[in-house]
Amino acid sequence: MRALALTGGLVAVSALAAASAAAAQRPQQVVLPGPVPYPTDSPPLVGGGVLASAYIAPGLHIASTERVRVNVDGTGKPNAIHVRQQLTVKGKGDYQVAVSGPIEDVRRGPGSQSEPGFRADQLLWAGFSPGTKQLAADIALRVPPAAPYLPLRLHLTREDGGVTLRVTNATTTPVMSYEGVVRPTEIARLLDATRRSSLAGERVKAAFATFLGTVRVPKRPLQIEAPLRVQGELDLPGQEPVAFSRVLGDGQPLSFEVHAQGSGEPDLDLSASPAPVVHLLRPPGARTWAATIGRRPIPGAELLSRLIGARFRLVRTDQYQTFLADPDADGHSRAVYEYKTVAAHGPQHIAAPARDGGGSNALVIALVILGSLVVAAGGLFVWAHS
């Protein structure tokens, strides 16, 4: 799917490029990144099986708030992942929705006004909202399929006299960008609009830019990430905790290290949340990009590159606001990821999701066909030589 998204983007851009070559220097409107599609399939997580049919009454909106709690072992590797997802239903009407993922178990969360249902890899909600309704579930996820989609990688290493924590933003992904001749004033205006949205915590809005002539696709894909605000404490017994607070991404380093002196088992408490793009959208020497280019010219290509990079990062940020899907695709979603060192309590029970029946039948049919072909080929051989 991810490859498909990239290929789809490439095909669209290539078609655009061909069309624009034919159109010489004629201006054309080109879609800028965002708000969708996301550059990768997950998050939000996807489970096995087919989702139950969903229904959300017209006028109903569902916002999602997620707290993803990740227990990590002494090396920083996840050994348990739980999500508390709170859905706020606004409006009056029926809803019947399912949230997919590698779900091991589901329980009613605090404050929930309804009981969640649980099927293989599905969390179910069904009911009626009289105007507003709170739904909350505590969801245990199977670690192997969920862990690769966490936004951070942690590595705890012990050394003489202490422990070092390395925190890396794991949301980096390649995306297909594009280049061309643009009008700096228009791109400056789009940069200002994108910046306002980002600072307001809004989802990036759909936008177009005018390209003059050919639209080119750079050979090397652009690497983008969801900027993450990371803060926490690393603690060793009997020592003062070492506090940290950084933004990983948004033009700043994608990893950092923290060292704590002492001995014993490290105690880590870390929280990370998708952050707005601030640094990359800050206009140099003025309050707005429009004012900046009024003072000194900036090449259109540079402005465009900045705009596309920032918008892709905002899309990626939006993607990590839903580790588990918000059943309302247009809903407002927020996620925070909390990592804590907890010793593993034996292997986790992993319930394999039930699959649709018919696998054995398919095998039988395949064997019958294969057998028929072998016998038929043998028969034809005998016939040919008789």
Place this chain on the structure above:
Amino acid sequence: MRRAILLLACVALLAAGCGKSSRASGGKIVIAVDVPVTGSPYVAQTIRNGVALAANSLNSGGGIIVGTHTYRLAVKLYDNHLSARQAVEDTRRALDAGAVAIVTDGTGVDATWQLADRDHVPICITYDGGTGLVDAAKRPNVFRIAPTNHGIAFRFAEYLIPKGLKVGLLHDDSAYGQEGAADLGRAFSGNPRSVALRMTLPLGATDLSPQILRARRSGATALLVWGQPPTIAAVVTAARSIGWDVPVYAPPTGADPFIRQQLADHPSWVDGLTFAAGRLTAEVGTGPFQSFESQYESAYGVDKVGVPTSDGSPVIEPPELAMYAYDFTHVLVAALTRAGSLDAGKVLAALNEVTTQGANGDERGFNRHNHDGVVDDDVYFARFHDMTYAPAKDDPLSSTLPVIPQTP
């Protein structure tokens, strides 16, 4: 000749491997219906009719496909006489008959579920909303498609408490009444000031005047009566006889034709009686339910209440219970199809994973943590006027629901 035979054999083999095979007939799949034919005939008949309607409809479409075979559904009726002992006996006989599921009003489930569970045979309750009857963890083979007492009690609390009423919580001494009282107690426990009194009424008493006078003296401004239909009729009679125009609320038994029959001489006494029930229509509107109702009436005729409206039209009862039984049969068939075999364990597991569209257009299904197919949110309130009822206008859900016609 030898070549021709070999060629034909090869072609036949290829055809057998690649062609679309017709499915072999697997015979009959038995669904047992254990209901109080002689104890509560209206309930028994409508449940039985719901299962039979679904079975006949599926059979007329060629039966159901399970794995590589096609089966026809057969409905086997047992009469539990409202007796748990008889229900146990019926369950044994149904299991001996190879039933893949037992549909019941709920009589004796506390005693029968373990018997059925040994064979992994599901039991589905389509009437009794008793808390504790269904527990996905402890009773993995018990399912229900009917409003739960728990849901009804809590919906009543959220409906009545904001009205500022002082509610007299009355219940009769039947098992149904006592179970309901327990759920009402829990639902109103957070707001004890809303409760004027709690009182147990003797089931079968025709004159409840002393109790109703006591309720009036307690300062009650509303009565919520959780009991069998005769108890509700007796409460309404006692209150209206002394000129007390107190609003009376009831669980789903409030819709039982018996109450209207009892009060047929005083139709105005029925006016305002409000009961809770599972909604008959989904957000898609009345279309699906009316289509189901039309099928039901074509097959079995209308369920007459036995009273007329003020203009002389006979009142009919919408087939609510039949709808639940009908829906379970479809969910069961979806589970059989998904399991791909008659293996009882697989079918039981599949019941947690399938959804079908119910007769009212809503989705029906169960899940691993919840074997109740009617969610609490689907409980609505309806109020009588002129011997027919309509959704209440003073409840957010009920106010969105259309009126189901109850006259021909």
